[in-house]
Structure formats: C-alpha cells, structure tokens
Amino acid sequence: MPEGKEAELVARAKDGDMVAFEALYEMHKGSLFRTVIAITSNGQAAEEILQEAFLRAFKRIDEIREGAPLAPWLYRVAINLAYDWTRRRQRWHTALDNLMNRLQIMTPPSPEQTIEQRELYELVYEAIERLDFKHRTTLVLFYMHAFSLEEVAEIMECPVGTVKSRLHYARKKLRRELLADQRLPRGIAYEYT
Amino acid sequence: MSTRDPRYEDELGFIIRETLQTETEFEEPPAYTWNEIQSRLTEKSSTARKFRVFWLTPALQAALLLVLIFLQGVTPYSYSTQPTPVTSQIETTISQIEMSTTPPAATRQNDDLDMQLLKEQREVVSHSEQPVRSVNTQPLPTANVYVRQERPQQNAPTHTESSRTPVILKQNLDLNR
Numbered sequence: 001m002p003e004g005k006e007a008e009l010v011a012r013a014k015d016g017d018m019v020a021f022e023a024l025y026e027m028h029k030g031s032l033f034r035t036v037i038a039i040t041s042n043g044q045a046a047e048e049i050l051q052e053a054f055l056r057a058f059k060r061i062d063e064i065r066e067g068a069p070l071a072p073w074l075y076r077v078a079i080n081l082a083y084d085w086t087r088r089r090q091r092w093h094t095a096l097d098n099l100m101n102r103l104q105i106m107t108p109p110s111p112e113q114t115i116e117q118r119e120l121y122e123l124v125y126e127a128i129e130r131l132d133f134k135h136r137t138t139l140v141l142f143y144m145h146a147f148s149l150e151e152v153a154e155i156m157e158c159p160v161g162t163v164k165s166r167l168h169y170a171r172k173k174l175r176r177e178l179l180a181d182q183r184l185p186r187g188i189a190y191e192y193t
Numbered sequence: 194m195s196t197r198d199p200r201y202e203d204e205l206g207f208i209i210r211e212t213l214q215t216e217t218e219f220e221e222p223p224a225y226t227w228n229e230i231q232s233r234l235t236e237k238s239s240t241a242r243k244f245r246v247f248w249l250t251p252a253l254q255a256a257l258l259l260v261l262i263f264l265q266g267v268t269p270y271s272y273s274t275q276p277t278p279v280t281s282q283i284e285t286t287i288s289q290i291e292m293s294t295t296p297p298a299a300t301r302q303n304d305d306l307d308m309q310l311l312k313e314q315r316e317v318v319s320h321s322e323q324p325v326r327s328v329n330t331q332p333l334p335t336a337n338v339y340v341r342q343e344r345p346q347q348n349a350p351t352h353t354e355s356s357r358t359p360v361i362l363k364q365n366l367d368l369n370r
Binding site: 018034174 | 215221
C-alpha cells in the first residue's frame with residue numbers, strides 16, 4: 001500500500017475526518033482479519049477482534065506518530081486482543097469446539113490444487129495451530145504478511161532477538177511435528193523439513 | 194520493508210507461508226461499513242453497562258437481605274437468654290398476684306360449706322328429674338358423688354364428754370364412800 005496515502009489518511013482522521021478513517025478501515029480490514037483468523041482459528045472471534053481493534057484505533061488515533069505507518073500499531077492492538085481471547089478460550093476449550101472451528105476454517109479445494117498439496121497444507125496448518133500463542137503469532141506475522149523482524153518486534157513489543165528466538169523454536173517444533181505425523185508421506189515430509 | 198533474513202526463507206518457510214496464505218485466502222471480513230460497526234459497538238457497550246447495573250442491583254439486594262436475616266436472628270436470641278429489668282419486674286408482679294389470691298384457712302372452710310350446700314341442691318334436683326328418653330341401652334354416666342364427711346365444728350371443745358365421765362363417776366364413788 002502506498003505509505004504516503006496512508007499517512008495522509010491518518011492525518012485527516014486525526015482531524016476528525018470520518019471518510020478518511022473509513023478508508024483506513026477498508027484498506028486494512030482484509031489482511032488484519034486473515035491474520036487474526038490464522039492466530040485464533042475462529043471466524044467469529046476474528047470478526048469481533050477486528051471491530052474492537054478499529055474502534056480502539058478510532059479512539060486513540062492521536063497517539064499515532066506523524067508519518068508512522070498505521071499497520072504495526074493496528075496489528076499490535078489486534079494481537080493483544082487475540083491473545084486475550086486465546087487465554088479466555090483455553091479455559092473453555094473442548095475437542096468438539098476445535099473440530100467445529102476446523103470445519104469452519106476449511107475452504108473448498110480449488111481444482112488447480114492437487115489432493116496431496118491440499119492434505120499437506122491442512123497438516124501444516126494443524127501443526128501451526130498446536131503451537132503456543134507467541135510462536136504461532138510470530139510465524140503468522142513473519143510469513144503471512146512478510147513483516148520484517150523489526151516490525152514483528154514492534155508489533156509484539158519485544159526485542160528483535162526475542163523474535164529470532166521465537167522463530168527458531170517455532171520452526172524447530174513445527175519440523176518435529178511434521179516429521180512425527182504419520183499421515184504425511186515420508187518423501188514430502190523430508191522435502192519440506 | 195527491510196530485507197528478509199535468508200535463514201528463514203528455506204523450504205519450511207516456503208510451506209509455512211503457502212499454508213497460511215492458502216488456508217486464509219478465502220476468508221473475508223464481514224461487509225460492514227464503519228458506521229455500522231460503530232453503531233454495533235455502541236449498542237454492545239450499552240448492553241454491557243445495563244448488564245453491570247442489573248448485576249449490581251441483585252447483589253445489593255442480596256446483601257440487604259442477609260443483613261435483615263442476621264438482625265432477625267440476633268434480636269430474639271438476646272431477649273430470650275438475657276432477662277431485662279422489665280421482664281424480671283413482670284415476673285415479680287405475677288408472683289405477688291399469685292400470693293395475694295391464695296385463700297386463707299377460714300375462707301377454705303366457707304368453701305367447704307358452699308360445696309355441701311351445692312351437693313344438697315343437686316340431690317334435690319336429681320330426684321325431680323324426668324327419665325331421659327333414649328334408645329341407648331348403655332347406662333348414662335353418673336354424676337360425681339360428693340361424699341360428705343363429718344368434720345369437727347370450729348368452736349367445739351377440745352375435750353369430749355366421755356373424758357369427763359370418769360371424773361364424775363369417781364366423785365360419785367367418793368360420795369358413796
């Protein structure tokens with residue numbers, strides 16, 4: 001997205017321009033929604049977190065520095081909300097809920113994708129879901145949205161070294177999980193890990 | 194964006210990226226406008242506020258109820274176990290009344306005479322009564338029978354005539370002598 005245009009919209013929103021704020025909402029809502037859904041694996045929770053994140057952004061838009069990109073700030077709010085949601089959910093989490101969420105997340109396979117690829121994605125996605133919140137969020141931010149290590153550190157409010165450490169352990173754990181998964185063909189498992 | 198660290202851009206990184214993008218690419222946020230979201234959130238916060246008030250009121254009510262129950266439980270207990278000056282004064286008065294209503298000996302004798310008269314009246318009445326017409330063959334319960342016992346008169350002498358007799362006889366014997 002053009003950074004100049006976003007900075008201009010933020011400046012207008014700070015002056016109370018509702019049209020500018022709505023433009024910012026339209027600009028970020030898709031990617032933010034997909035990020036939250038990748039972290040929470042729950043469409044309804046992602047919808048609520050998205051709305052809450054933009055409401056907080058609307059109330060605290062004055063805190064955004066002049067010329068600073070909105071995305072890191074917005075993602076930080078959304079991830080904090082997702083973290084709160086995940087903690088609350090852990091108390092009520094059941095296997096049945098997990099299955100229902102999985103069915104909601106699953107998308108119909110496109111004709112171009114082979115069944116093998118489809119299965120591989122599902123297994124990797126399940127393995128990512130089993131990671132703890134911090135490792136999962138680091139992977140999502142780094143790989144899904146191609147944020148840099150510095151940007152991930154800013155969003156997660158931690159040093160860059162911590163982000164590197166989390167990436168290292170998340171990948172290590174994921175690799176171990178995929179190799180141990182009996183459903184994954186051996187050839188594919190070693191090819192990707 | 195800064196340059197990507199090549200350590201994380203291997204095959205595993207590639208499959209992680211592909212998986213995350215593929216699994217969420219069809220996920221779209223709800224088609225709400227910002228105004229709709231604002232109104233929904235305002236409604237939600239007002240509902241939450243109402244719930245807080247609703248929740249608080251029964252809590253206060255329950256607390257008041259508990260206080261009332263506590264007070265009701267304590268008050269009779271204190272009266273029943275610790276006699277106050279008022280209750281002891283009442284007890285003294287009641288005992289005084291009981292003492293004053295106890296009949297003396299003379300009154301009891303008059304009562305005995307009254308009972309004797311009452312019995313005589315009943316005997317007269319029972320003689321004049323007509324027989325009861327009844328199909329019941331069972332004997333009717335008899336009235337209480339007061340057995341009159343001879344009591345010594347109030348002013349009667351403590352000695353009897355027989356006690357004097359030996360004295361007279363003795364005198365007569367002496368005269369004969």
